[in-house]
Amino acid sequence: xxxxxxxxxxxxxxxxxxxxxxxxxxxxxxxxxxxxxxxxxxxxxxxxxxxxxxxxxxxxxxxxxxxxxxxxxxxxxxxxxxxxxxxxxxxxxxxxxxxxxxxxxxxxxxxxxxxxxxxxxxxxxxxxxxxxxxxxxxxxxxxxxxxxxxxxxxxxxxxxxxxxxxxxxxxxxxxxxxxxxxxxxxxxxxxxxxxxxxxxxxxxxxxxxxxxxxxxxxxxxxxxxxxxxxxxxxxxxxxxxxxxxxxxxxxxxxxxxxxxxxxxxxxxxx
Ligand SMILES: C[S@@+](CC[C@H](N)C(=O)[O-])C[C@H]1O[C@@H](n2cnc3c(N)ncnc32)[C@H](O)[C@@H]1O
Numbered sequence: 001x002x003x004x005x006x007x008x009x010x011x012x013x014x015x016x017x018x019x020x021x022x023x024x025x026x027x028x029x030x031x032x033x034x035x036x037x038x039x040x041x042x043x044x045x046x047x048x049x050x051x052x053x054x055x056x057x058x059x060x061x062x063x064x065x066x067x068x069x070x071x072x073x074x075x076x077x078x079x080x081x082x083x084x085x086x087x088x089x090x091x092x093x094x095x096x097x098x099x100x101x102x103x104x105x106x107x108x109x110x111x112x113x114x115x116x117x118x119x120x121x122x123x124x125x126x127x128x129x130x131x132x133x134x135x136x137x138x139x140x141x142x143x144x145x146x147x148x149x150x151x152x153x154x155x156x157x158x159x160x161x162x163x164x165x166x167x168x169x170x171x172x173x174x175x176x177x178x179x180x181x182x183x184x185x186x187x188x189x190x191x192x193x194x195x196x197x198x199x200x201x202x203x204x205x206x207x208x209x210x211x212x213x214x215x216x217x218x219x220x221x222x223x224x225x226x227x228x229x230x231x232x233x234x235x236x237x238x239x240x241x242x243x244x245x246x247x248x249x250x251x252x253x254x255x256x257x258x259x260x261x262x263x264x265x266x267x268x269x270x
Contacts, residue, residue: 010182010244011067013236014038015091018068019098022231029224030217036070036099038092039134040164040214040262046071047078049131052160052206052266055079059128062086062152064116065135069096069109075131076108084127086114117145124151129158134262137165137186142193146200153269159202162264164214166190169259178250179260181243190261197267206266214262215255222248 017023018036027034033043055061057080063072066085069092076083087093096111114120116132117139130149139145149159167189171179179185197204222245225232233241254260 009240010247011038011089011092013240013244015068015089015095017235018091018095020235022228022235026221026224026228026232029227030221034070035074036068036095037133038067039162040210040217041071041133041162042213042217043074045210045213045264046074046133048208049133049160049162049264049266050075050078053079053129053131053158055081055129057081060084060126062122062127062130064130064132064149065138066096066111067092067135069093069099069111071133072096072111073099073103073105073109076105077103080108081128082108083110084122085109085111086116086120087111088113088115117141119148120152122152125154125157127152127157128154129160131159132161134162134164136161136163138184140184140186142186142188143196143199146196146202150201150269155269157269159197159267159269160265162210162262163188163193164260164262166193166261166263167259168261169257171254171259175250175254175259178246179254181247187260190263193263193265197265201270202267203270204265204267206264208264209261210264211255211258211261215252218248218252218255222252 035043059081061081061083063085066072066087069085072083072085093111093113100106100109165187167187
């Protein structure tokens with residue numbers, strides 16, 4: 001991520017042990033339903049995002065920064081579409097491939113390692129829809145990223161993404177440092193996404209405030225991990241465990257106080 005090493009290896013710790021019982025138990029307790037998510041997505045929220053994507057059997061979906069691929073495969077299962085997932089993290093992609101095989105979805109699901117902040121290897125107009133959940137904040141140049149997504153979509157193609165790093169109140173340096181301690185983070189004020197979407201050639205159809213999901217999930221994730229602190233310390237080491245707990249605590253507080261908000265956007269190629 002921009003060549004800068006994260007202070008807390010959140011994704012490394014998460015994906016390294018993704019399929020273990022301990023981590024599945026944490027996700028189940030935090031999210032209610034374990035769909036293999038790594039951000040603030042819940043299954044009911046994903047159903048809303050799926051409805052915005054307007055997919056059918058035969059449609060092609062690109063999931064940018066797909067993580068472990070659990071949510072990507074759920075879209076393939078629910079809609080009958082074909083999915084391609086890209087993530088920077090090798091262990092996330094590897095977990096995604098294992099899951100596709102385990103769920104018998106290999107013929108409609110492929111996963112590859114790649115850096116979504118760069119031009120991607122796909123031809124122009126390769127996809128009917130593109131989704132990116134809780135990851136656009138890790139990509140440095142928002143305008144360039146949106147133009148690249150526009151290139152990858154067919155005319156009329158749908159783009160759905162969440163931005164969990166929208167500044168909607170005062171945040172001090174310590175809070176900002178901890179909230180971004182897991183890698184590269186782009187903080188943007190409200191309105192920037194809408195303006196850049198239009199500039200990149202999209203028509204904005206929906207903007208929904210989904211901060212509640214982030215505040216609830218961050219708090220519940222912290223609690224689920226805290227109640228298994230000894231086991232998690234054994235797997236992650238004390239420094240990583242405590243760094244992650246502080247990250248979740250600050251993420252929960254900033255969202256509860258509506259100082260950092262999370263918005264979901266649905267748009268289409270104009
Ligand atoms: C909060 S997780 C969300 C994962 C998944 N979308 C989900 O909802 O479960 C953010 C993901 O962004 C990925 N990521 C960060 N920088 C990236 C980049 N430059 N290119 C591709 N993926 C990236 C991380 O590896 C991580 O899997």
